[in-house]
Amino acid sequence: MPRPPFPRNVREFQRQFATEEACQQYLAACRWPEGFRCPRCAHQRAYTLVTHRRWECAACRHQVSLTAGTILHNTKTPLTLWFWAAYLMTTDKRGVSALLLQRQLGLRRYETAWMMLHKLRRAMVNAAREPLYGDIEVDDTWIGGPQPGLRGSRQLKGRHAVPILVAVEKRGDRSGRVRMSVLSDFKGTTVTALIQQHVAPGSTVYTDGLAGFAVLPKANFRHVARTQPSQPGGADLSS
Numbered sequence: 001m002p003r004p005p006f007p008r009n010v011r012e013f014q015r016q017f018a019t020e021e022a023c024q025q026y027l028a029a030c031r032w033p034e035g036f037r038c039p040r041c042a043h044q045r046a047y048t049l050v051t052h053r054r055w056e057c058a059a060c061r062h063q064v065s066l067t068a069g070t071i072l073h074n075t076k077t078p079l080t081l082w083f084w085a086a087y088l089m090t091t092d093k094r095g096v097s098a099l100l101l102q103r104q105l106g107l108r109r110y111e112t113a114w115m116m117l118h119k120l121r122r123a124m125v126n127a128a129r130e131p132l133y134g135d136i137e138v139d140d141t142w143i144g145g146p147q148p149g150l151r152g153s154r155q156l157k158g159r160h161a162v163p164i165l166v167a168v169e170k171r172g173d174r175s176g177r178v179r180m181s182v183l184s185d186f187k188g189t190t191v192t193a194l195i196q197q198h199v200a201p202g203s204t205v206y207t208d209g210l211a212g213f214a215v216l217p218k219a220n221f222r223h224v225a226r227t228q229p230s231q232p233g234g235a236d237l238s239s
């Protein structure tokens with residue numbers, strides 16, 4: 001799920017997430033990055049039902065929960081506290097303990113802090129494992145540098161360099177999540193298997209002109225190949 005930028009410091013955080021409603025606006029922006037769209041009638045205007053954490057379609061009255069399918073669903077803890085917990089967790093590299101979280105947030109019960117941390121940690125692992133989707137830039141390269149004078153698969157001779165495939169989500173002018181893999185060669189079956197492992201079907205994959213990528217449409221990806229002028233001294237992998 002593409003997320004709007006998360007605040008980088010405490011002042012930004014306070015300004016952005018001061019109220020339950022502001023937190024819900026953020027969740028809505030995560031759910032509908034292009035603006036609200038009713039799942040039933042595709043209408044684009046909605047009323048906010050803040051106490052229920054739902055949005056209601058202005059046309060057909062269909063209600064959509066902002067927290068359904070997330071760790072925040074049915075929580076009795078205010079979203080403002082959940083957002084603080086997420087902020088403290090992601091900004092403190094040493095890792096926040098349940099006890100510290102309980103103190104920082106002024107929670108009455110230690111168990112609440114422990115449960116929040118536990119759920120947030122699990123959600124972070126899930127987000128890291130979900131396949132990339134949307135517009136994906138895929139590039140092939142060699143770690144260890146291309147061997148001069150060797151073209152294409154002849155690069156594998158002697159294994160001085162390791163073939164690598166990198167996939168990056170394009171998020172406007174920023175980049176999203178990244179996956180990187182070592183592979184045995186740049187053949188169509190090899191690169192396709194790796195892309196299938198890391199990228200959700202239906203995504204658009206942007207690549208260079210490497211021949212191995214040409215089979216991507218057969219695996220349910222939209223494929224945009226961009227041909228670049230070969231760089232002097234660089235490996236021409238399309239040969």
Ligand SMILES: [Zn+2]
Pocket residue numbers: 038039040041042043057058059060061062
């Ligand atoms: Zn509707």
